[in-house]
Amino acid sequence: MRHRHRVLAVLSAALVSLSLAACGGGGQESAAEDTEITLAQQPWEDLMVENQIAKSVLTKLGYSVTIQNVSVPIGAQGLSTGDIDAYLGNWWPSQKSVFNEHLKEGDVEVLGTLVEGVSYSPAVPSYVAEKYDVHSFADLAENGDAFGRKMLGIEPGTPGNETILNAIKKDAYGLGDWNLVESSTSAMLAEVGNRVEEKQPVAFLAWNPHWMNVKWDLVYLKDPQHVWPGAGEIRVTARADLAKESPEVAQFLSQMKVDKATASEWINQVSQQGKPPAEVAKAWMESNQDQIDEWLQGVKTASGKPATAS
Incomplete structure (x- = not known):
């Protein structure tokens, strides 16, 4: 542990100083x-x-x-x-x-x-953004039926999930009738992968850097009301x-x-x-x-x- 190392270093330095003093050496040595x-x-x-x-x-x-x-x-x-x-x-x-x-x-x-410039906010695949013209949270709310008014999240209690839940509670962007599907990171990514494979609509909590940005072409949703803390x-x-x-x-x-x-x-x-x-x-x-x-x-x-x- 570093505390023990520091104590030993101090004791060693003290012994060296005493030795130098006993030998009449008054020069200062810089600590290694x-x-x-x-x-x-x-x-x-x-x-x-x-x-x-x-x-x-x-x-x-x-x-x-x-x-x-x-x-x-x-x-x-x-x-x-x-x-x-x-x-x-x-x-x-x-x-x-x-x-x-x-x-x-x-x-x-x-x-x-x-x-x-790391990202940690909801996103949609680019094919969803193009088909439904979804580029912001407001666009997401306007297309609620296509998404079943559900957003996929990760483990309960994570900051990202809590931000989504607070947005729903406050009806930010008209998302008050939406639901967050909480699960695990691996389960969420597996479900997103299935929907991407079938070209189905999906909105989910995403972050960058991550392999999802290599595997899928994603559009992170714009947030003009600053519900999210930003990049x-x-x-x-x-x-x-x-x-x-x-x-x-x-x-x-x-x-x-x-x-x-x-x-x-x-x-x-x-x-x-x-x-x-x-x-x-x-x-x-x-x-x-x-x-x-x-x-x-x-x-x-x-x-x-x-x-x-x-």
């Missing part, structure tokens, strides 16, 4: 950068690939990287206590209720944005003192950037093609050395040498 890094992870395909890429790069830079599988709340708590160093899966504002207090207290910091981002968060204690790691992680199409393709390869995240990460890195070099601009290795992807 911590080379043990822990990344938080949930079983999300894009995050698993991103963590494998980060681990591979940091290992080449001289760091020892551990990937710890935890829930989002436990991961946030681990960052706040210093037991976890960084998290590359902070969906914002979806995870605001979990992270906001830690951010306000200063226990967790945002290093940068990994993926911009979000996936951020890199870290324990509050990472930038101070491991500045090279913090700089590298802050400079990582991934576009939605790439993240969706990673998800597709892992979840639909059955490829291990490490294999997907390795193949991508071999074909994108220039991009990794951009992430390493101004970064040095643990031993102080300029970092490069090769």
Whole structure:
């Protein structure tokens, strides 16, 4: 655990100082950068690939990287206590209720944005949008009969489901007589797949990046009344003192950037093609050395040498 490492480091530093004092040495030694890094992870395909890429790069830079599988709340708590160093899966504002207090207290910091313009809202297949002229929530309500006045959701209690239920309760866009069909993510995607196969109308909770955006041509519904929080981002968060204690790691992680199409393709390869995240990460890195070099601009290795992807 990082707390134990810090205690040992402090004790070691104290012993060294006493030894130097006893020998008459008064020079100051700069503290070595911590080379043990822990990344938080949930079983999300894009995050698993991103963590494998980060681990591979940091290992080449001289760091020892551990990937710890935890829930989002436990991961946030681990960052706040210093037991976890960084998290590359902070969906914002979806995870605001979990992270906001830690951010306000200063226990967790945002290093940068990994993926911009992520979506998490209802969508329809493009053939539905074209046939019924459905491009917004208002259009959806006007074509209620075609959809059976039902929208497909995922697990009960998720932020997306709750937003849909609140919209129905408030009769936003005239959706007051609609129903949300809650199930599981896998069950919803299977049902959407069946309806797409038969070219049937379907409206469902969608998000991007995800393999659904690779497999299906989707239209995310416009929301002029701002029922939904709008386009979000996936951020890199870290324990509050990472930038101070491991500045090279913090700089590298802050400079990582991934576009939605790439993240969706990673998800597709892992979840639909059955490829291990490490294999997907390795193949991508071999074909994108220039991009990794951009992430390493101004970064040095643990031993102080300029970092490069090769």
